[in-house]
Amino acid sequence: MSLPTDDDITAGLAFPILIGDIGGTNARFGLIADAGSEPHLFPIVPTGGYKSIEEALLTGVLPKDRPRPRSAIIAVAGPIKGDEIPLTNAGWVIRPKDMIAALDLAEVIVINDFEAQALAVADLSxxxxxxxxxxxxxxxxxxxxxxxxxxxxxxxxxxxxxxxxxxxxxxxxxxxxxxxxxxxxxxxxxxxxxxxxxxxxxxxxxxxxxxxxxxxxxxxxxxxxxxxxxxxxxxxxxxxxxxxxxxxxxxxxxxxxxxxxxxxxxxxxxxxxxxxxxxxxxxxxxxxxxxxxxxxxxxxxxxxxxxxxxxxxHPAAALSGLSAYARAPERFGLTTEGRCWRP
Missing domain, CATH: 3.40.367.20 (Hexokinase; domain 1)
Structure with missing residues (x-):
């Protein structure tokens, strides 16, 4: 796995982009087809209903009739340190390398869930x-x-x-x-x-x-x-x-x-x-x-x-913030060092 620089990320993520907001109780996901599209939001899933984020995405979220994501940006309730990211108030451990392997992704970014909420505030009507x-x-x-x-x-x-x-x-x-x-x-x-x-x-x-x-x-x-x-x-x-x-x-x-x-x-x-x-x-x-x-x-x-x-x-503010960043990363000074993974 290689760790890209912030300049690499500012150049843009590969579409379609999966966005996710993983809280202590529920997980919310959406898929952005391209830079001009609003995200398609999926039904909310309980984190306690699946053993892992990969299982939730493959069996409970991503439909078979839609294009699979090429990259992902995920917001999680907890600090991000290393290749294993435990959630503060839930049982999942986010492992970006496993996500890349399971979903055949080109890149995964993981940020704090309230960073995503903050991103949403920049454009909140x-x-x-x-x-x-x-x-x-x-x-x-x-x-x-x-x-x-x-x-x-x-x-x-x-x-x-x-x-x-x-x-x-x-x-x-x-x-x-x-x-x-x-x-x-x-x-x-x-x-x-x-x-x-x-x-x-x-x-x-x-x-x-x-x-x-x-x-x-x-x-x-x-x-x-x-x-x-x-x-x-x-x-x-x-x-x-x-x-x-x-x-x-x-x-x-x-x-x-x-x-x-x-x-x-x-x-x-x-x-x-x-x-x-x-x-x-x-x-x-x-x-x-x-x-x-x-x-x-x-x-x-x-x-x-x-x-x-x-x-x-807003019913899905964190996803709105992730969408704003995914479609125009140059607007935000989001630090991705140590929080972005590629194959």
Whole structure:
């Protein structure tokens, strides 16, 4: 296997191009026929339903009546190091060499899933985003993307020299601490990882359940729900006070972390909340709690008030970002060193 340079990749991938967004629970795929075509999207497949990405593609995704891909760019939920890429919250291990052999590909690029979300933000239309609160996005300024899902993804998108540079990271694992008397009552009941509470311990699906159980424990009441979706449904239906408080505090804590990331990236181009959870709890995020926590950053509250925040409503934003890169890689300063494989 040879490892091409970034200049090689900027010259263009071989069409048709397979694009894929591999999350902790589901995998989404599409196929781009040529540089002028929109991607053809395939049905979503659960990662737990197949032993490997190769099995999923060959038996559950790629139809026999379509041209087979010649190259692929895949976004995965986890850091990319070496020839074996385990997913942070799923059982698959992505092995690009195996993909090349199984699908007869000319090249495979693997990037972080929130790099793909960041790529999507560069071209996101107003129809595919819902604004939360005030502030106005400045053209060609840095952005940041956060996504509570199976975990908490974070990525930046920096603009310089007429080019968009996605900045991956593991921002979802920053510390999250109590600030109010109510926080201090709840915090001792939260499930911790090696003695600390990270953003991801609260701001994801299992984190929502972690928060709900801690609220119930703090109040000496039994927890009624065992699934994050049940908590969300009860909260939005105003059917359970503990569930309602859970969703309010979830929005508050997400606002705190989003505001922190806005300052880290000086994201005058906007802060974007991506993923299915943000879409499902949009009514709660449009309430006062998220934005109040987002702006509560003295001595920089005025700065935060000027930065807009949005929920990404595009149904397949990561695939949209991968498609934008695949069709015009010269627009993006995407680092592919150590993340691209060829036969």
């Amino acid at each position: 107003e129809a595919n985003r819902a604004k939360i609160g005030g502030g106005e996005a400045l053209t060609d300024h840095s952005c940041v993307v956060l996504g509570p899902g199976t975990g908490l993804g974070v990525a930046g998108l920096v603009h310089a020299r007429q080019t968009w540079f996605p900045v991956p990271g593991e921002g979802g694992h920053v510390d999250l601490g109590p600030r109010t008397p109510r926080d201090l009552a709840i915090w001792p009941h939260l499930e911790v990882i090696e003695g600390r509470i990270s953003g991801e311990q609260i701001l994801c699906g299992r984190g929502l359940l972690n928060l709900y159980r801690a609220i119930c424990a703090a109040d000496g009441k039994p927890s009624l729900y065992a699934d994050p979706a049940e908590v969300t449904q009860a909260a939005l239906a105003h059917a359970d006070p503990a569930a309602e408080e859970t969703l309010r505090l979830f929005a508050t804590y997400l606002g705190r972390v989003a505001g922190d990331m806005a300052m880290v990236f000086m994201a005058r181009g906007g802060v974007f909340l991506a993923g299915g959870i943000a879409q499902k709890i949009l009514p709660a995020l449009q309430g006062p709690d998220f934005r109040a926590a987002f702006e509560d950053k003295a001595p920089h509250s005025a700065l935060l008030k000027s930065i807009p925040s949005f929920v990404v409503t």
